[in-house]
Amino acid sequence: MPTINEVTVPPSLELFSELVELLQDSVAGHASVGWTTVPDTREARNYWTEVLEAVGRGERLLFVATDNHVCAGAIQLALVNKQNGRHRGEVQKLLVHSQYRRRGIGRALLTELERAATARGRTLLVLDTITGSTAEQLYRRAGYHFVGTVPGYARSTHGVLEATAVYYRELAADAPRR
Ligand SMILES: CC(C)(COP(=O)(O)OP(=O)(O)OC[C@H]1O[C@@H](n2cnc3c(N)ncnc32)[C@H](O)[C@@H]1OP(=O)(O)O)[C@@H](O)C(=O)NCCC(=O)NCCS
Numbered sequence: 001m002p003t004i005n006e007v008t009v010p011p012s013l014e015l016f017s018e019l020v021e022l023l024q025d026s027v028a029g030h031a032s033v034g035w036t037t038v039p040d041t042r043e044a045r046n047y048w049t050e051v052l053e054a055v056g057r058g059e060r061l062l063f064v065a066t067d068n069h070v071c072a073g074a075i076q077l078a079l080v081n082k083q084n085g086r087h088r089g090e091v092q093k094l095l096v097h098s099q100y101r102r103r104g105i106g107r108a109l110l111t112e113l114e115r116a117a118t119a120r121g122r123t124l125l126v127l128d129t130i131t132g133s134t135a136e137q138l139y140r141r142a143g144y145h146f147v148g149t150v151p152g153y154a155r156s157t158h159g160v161l162e163a164t165a166v167y168y169r170e171l172a173a174d175a176p177r178r
Helices: 012-026 039-055 105-119 136-140
Strands: 004-005 060-067 071-081 089-098 124-130 145-155 161-170
Touching: 012 039, 012 060, 012 071, 012 089, 012 124, 039 060, 060 105, 071 105, 089 105, 105 136, 124 136, 124 145, 136 161
Parallel strands: 089 124
Antiparallel strands: 004 060, 060 071, 071 089, 124 161, 145 161
């Protein structure tokens, strides 16, 4: 099983390149993660640079799964920093490289994100994912509650508008609501 680490310092050039490849691989496999066509290397590098800048500002957590120094997957938590939302975060961009799927890495990344969220006092996680996607199966299995569906939410790599399913999970349901 790959090792999962939180990225808190600028990553090595090698890891940065693998994050670029991970994003390109996911979109090439028709994942709905913001792009309708595979981002070129420059665009993907810009994306990860912005993610890492947000990590540096304390607005976002990034976790990567590495297997023998190869990046097998990643997940992010966008931290809500509004005064009234500091107990929650949004799970984003759970990506597992196509060569590493169905080995429990996606679930392990989510578990690690939840552990870190709890440690930071984030007790409510929200997310959305394309209706009927593999990721939706994963979130359901992980105990996320279905809220509803937004039709025509995102354009797919095939050019059609697809619905998204909204989910939430309370990490510490017994905790007092601040
Ligand atoms: C969704 C994704 C992250 C799953 O990663 P993974 O490492 O393969 O998932 P896991 O092996 O941890 O699987 C966990 C559970 O998810 C479900 N699941 C994963 N892949 C599945 C598949 N192809 N079909 C059905 N269910 C699947 C299963 O319930 C699985 O549990 P099980 O193996 O005990 O049956 C991966 O397919 C991916 O990167 N997809 C493209 C990117 C994407 O769409 N991300 C979501 C953005 S919101």
